[in-house]
Amino acid sequence: MDRIFEKRLLILLPYHILRYEHFLKHNGTNSKKVKHLLDDFREINRRLEDTSEKEQKSHLYMDMIVLIEKIADYIIPKDNDIRKGLGEIMGGKILKLRSEELLEQGEAKGRIDAIQNMIKYNVPKEKILLDYTSDEYEEALNSMPVKV
Secondary structure (H helix, E strand, O other): OOHHHHHHOOOOOOHHHHHHHHHHOOOOOOHHHHHHHHHHHHHHHHHHHHHHHHHHOHHHHHHHHHHHHHHHHHHHOOOOHHHHHHHHHHHOOOOOOOHHHHHHHHHHHHHHHHHHHHOOOOOOHHHHHHOHHHHHHHHHHHHHOOOO
């Protein structure tokens, strides 16, 4: 199969699971349909793994796993046992999108920068620790530029 065509098909895989939404939200007890759902997830996971082997765990693979998990969280009620089965099939991976990682890094850096500014303007440590952790305070203090 053509690589570009294959990637386009992979992008649609997470949405394939939406066809089970009504079933899962209303009863989800038909064992034959549950087996079909789990088989579909196994096939999706296999295809994603095949793609990732060719592309060394590509971002596409990781993003797809996250998207599939988010769709499953949306369509499968929290008290449904199928959630556990799907988690096992997908390898129990809880991955983050690269954009989420960057956002978290930016937020952490912003907090450190804010603490450094407060230190720079002689805000007492006790006041800083009202809004920030002592670990954040220490990190900010240790990463401040050295004055010459």
